[in-house]
Amino acid sequence: MKINTNYRNVADSYLFSTIAKKVEQYGEKNPDEAKDIIRLGIGDVTLPLCDAVITALHGAVDEMGKKETFRGYGPEQGYDFLRNSIKDYYESKGVSLESDEIFISDGAKSDLGNILDLFDKDNSVLVPDPVYPVYVDTNIMTGRKVQFADATEENGFLPMPDEDVKADIIYICSPNNPTGAVYGYDALKAWVDYANRNNSVILFDAAYESFIEKEDNLPTSIFEIEGAKNCAIEFCSFSKTAGFTGTRCGYTVVPKALEGGVLNKMWLRRQTTKFNGVPYIVQKAAAAVFSEKGHAQIKETLGYYKENAKIIADTFDRLGIWYTGGKNSPYIWFKCPNDMESWEFFDYLLENVQVVGTPGAGFGKNGKNFFRITAFGSKEGTIRAMERIENLLKK
Numbered sequence: 001m002k003i004n005t006n007y008r009n010v011a012d013s014y015l016f017s018t019i020a021k022k023v024e025q026y027g028e029k030n031p032d033e034a035k036d037i038i039r040l041g042i043g044d045v046t047l048p049l050c051d052a053v054i055t056a057l058h059g060a061v062d063e064m065g066k067k068e069t070f071r072g073y074g075p076e077q078g079y080d081f082l083r084n085s086i087k088d089y090y091e092s093k094g095v096s097l098e099s100d101e102i103f104i105s106d107g108a109k110s111d112l113g114n115i116l117d118l119f120d121k122d123n124s125v126l127v128p129d130p131v132y133p134v135y136v137d138t139n140i141m142t143g144r145k146v147q148f149a150d151a152t153e154e155n156g157f158l159p160m161p162d163e164d165v166k167a168d169i170i171y172i173c174s175p176n177n178p179t180g181a182v183y184g185y186d187a188l189k190a191w192v193d194y195a196n197r198n199n200s201v202i203l204f205d206a207a208y209e210s211f212i213e214k215e216d217n218l219p220t221s222i223f224e225i226e227g228a229k230n231c232a233i234e235f236c237s238f239s240k241t242a243g244f245t246g247t248r249c250g251y252t253v254v255p256k257a258l259e260g261g262v263l264n265k266m267w268l269r270r271q272t273t274k275f276n277g278v279p280y281i282v283q284k285a286a287a288a289v290f291s292e293k294g295h296a297q298i299k300e301t302l303g304y305y306k307e308n309a310k311i312i313a314d315t316f317d318r319l320g321i322w323y324t325g326g327k328n329s330p331y332i333w334f335k336c337p338n339d340m341e342s343w344e345f346f347d348y349l350l351e352n353v354q355v356v357g358t359p360g361a362g363f364g365k366n367g368k369n370f371f372r373i374t375a376f377g378s379k380e381g382t383i384r385a386m387e388r389i390e391n392l393l394k395k
């Protein structure tokens with residue numbers, strides 16, 4: 001037996017597990033202070049599922065308890081009722097899809113890792129730096145080399161294509177995790193044109209699209225860009241949109257225009273072979289997000305997180321600290337004060353004010369002097385954390 005030695009090339013533990021361990025160790029050494037730690041590190045939601053979702057969930061649970069309505073295996077690619085609701089959602093953005101271009105899954109993270117099954121090992125991969133670690137680690141685990149597009153303060157953490165760099169597989173996340181920066185229409189068009197010219201595929205992570213404000217006129221799907229169906233796959237999720245981080249449901253759009261429909265067929269083949277679908281009750285809950293009631297209720301929840309984001313952004317405005325995000329995104333990515341490095345700043349915040357964030361270095365070398373705070377905490381916790389940070393940093 002030979003193990004996959006590529007695993008030697010990834011860090012021993014996933015970023016958020018490392019952070020959780022560090023916080024736990026701090027708590028063991030400082031039990032009193034640990035009682036009042038405010039966690040704004042991992043981007044996990046804190047508000048409960050909305051009423052419309054819970055009602056749908058209960059209804060589906062009852063169906064499963066009756067012989068006439070019980071369901072066993074469902075279609076691996078998702079039930080039509082959910083695929084059609086997603087299709088209509090795209091239609092409302094002016095994007096026409098066929099329902100068999102939409103695949104339901106247990107979340108964007110899994111699909112972003114699993115999609116690599118469709119591509120030969122011999123492909124050049126381009127990811128921005130800083131980046132959501134999943135894109136990098138999943139490629140390293142399969143033995144691919146990754147090259148990076150520098151996202152920096154100078155380019156507003158939105159790198160643009162470089163004609164001198166050859167990339168077959170390109171990852172783009174907008175609104176971005178971790179930086180909160182959002183590509184506009186022209187910038188995304190430049191990426192789509194680059195991909196079409198170079199026969200590359202863009203893996204577009206739209207997990208945070210629901211944070212985009214209508215009035216800011218920013219793309220919420222890569223398929224709003226002309227030519228994108230020929231070169232892009234889009235990943236999305238109910239996690240951040242509707243609080244499904246613990247309920248697990250997402251979807252991936254593989255257009256048939258891409259590679260003459262081959263990738264759509266391959267993904268179907270992959271999913272029907274390796275996946276047995278998302279539970280019926282969860283898909284019913286997800287479909288409720290698109291009902292009139294569900295839509296209004298998630299809007300309220302998103303509004304709550306957006307208000308947190310504003311509280312955080314306003315604090316950095318007052319402190320005169322440079323940041324991206326905070327609007328159209330649940331993340332605020334800011335420069336560590338006094339040239340501190342991000343892990344040093346992590347310890348500094350934890351030890352002095354018991355606030356947990358995410359060190360930028362965990363997302364790549366360009367995050368070395370940056371730090372991420374999420375807006376997914378409670379309002380009261382966010383206000384208290386920002387008061388503590390403001391008092392500490394204005395000293």
Ligand code: MLT
Binds near residue numbers: 044177239
């Ligand atoms: C994060 O904090 O970056 C998120 O939890 C990422 C994720 O959704 O997996």
